[in-house]
Amino acid sequence: MIRVFLTRPLPEAVITAAEAAFEVEIRDSTAAMKPAEMRAALALYDGVLATLGDTFDVEIFGDAPHRCKVISNFGVGYNHIDATAARACGITVTNTPGAVTDATADIAMTLMLMTARRAGEGERILRAGRWDGWHPTQLLGTHVTGKTAGIIGMGRIGTAIAQRCHYGFGMDVLYTARSDKDVPFPATRMALWDVLSRADITFICVPGGAETYHMIDAAALKQMPTHAHLINIARGDIISEAALIAALQKGMIAGAGLDVYEHEPKVPEALIAMENVTLLPHMGTGALEVRTRIGMLAVENLKTFFETGTGPHLVN
DSSP states (O other), X not given: OOEEEESSOOOHHHHHHHHHHSEEEEOOOOXXXXXXXXXXXXXXXXXXXXXXXOOBOHHHHOSSOOSOOEEEEESSOOTTBOHHHHHHTTOEEEOOTTTTHHHHHHXXXXXXXXXXXXXXXXXXXXXXXXXXXXXTTTTOOOOOTTOEEEEEOOSHHHHHHXXXXXXXXXXEEEEEOSSOOOOSSOOEEOOHHHHHHHOSEEXXXXXXXXXXTTSBOHHHHHTSOTTOEEEEOSOGGGBOHHXXXXXXXXXXXXXXXXXXXXXXXXXXXXXXXXXXXXXXOSOTTOSHHHHHHHXXXXXXXXXXXXXXXXXXXXXX
């Protein structure tokens, strides 16, 4: 029987579906896999269902032959897997596009509202017993309705965020992309620098990887208005964390909402200390039905690969 290794505990329905199709072993730990664990998984199993934190790089794949023929990534982002090195070893990599779109867009709205309206700061004041009652100048934040949203990367998630901004908050939409997008709402494509300089709320929605590493650096942050907010629901290293901290400390931008970090799970103390930053623990898809949907698609990718030798969601 086909042997499959699950690198993390997954929702019960996903495990049941995997066990109905394969001989399954589940790793109990929720921590990132160690190199020796990843090499062993490639040597002992026909397929691996991996996820963020499982850094299958060129050194892990090496030159040795592997029993593993497919890595099914739990999630749409796969910059933690060197797909080119995998292909050189005869290993197919798949991901789960579409399953994460709405949940990630929703968390972007959460970050926008929490940051612009100072909700996190307000809750901390209340919980600490420091709220002395309503008054007209308390916790004055940014009104988001009717403002301008900047979407950096108009893919599935970027489009879903733009749709929410336009229809939910009456926002004008500016975006960056390699080509014009046919979307059912007004949206204007511009160069990155132009979007950054004109947007009141900028959302980072591009994939992670070498092409987008530190795309938002000190020079990019200087383009943003001082009243602007930056929201990142993509990958942490798209933003230079050091540059972001400096920009926030100097008042170059008004605030930031982050669900991802450059060196997860480490979060700089400087960010934690700032009241104008909303920090979430990478919970963009953190709903049972969403994580179940992602897992089911990852299992289906494995089943399709072993039945046909290919699949609908190949990344290499």
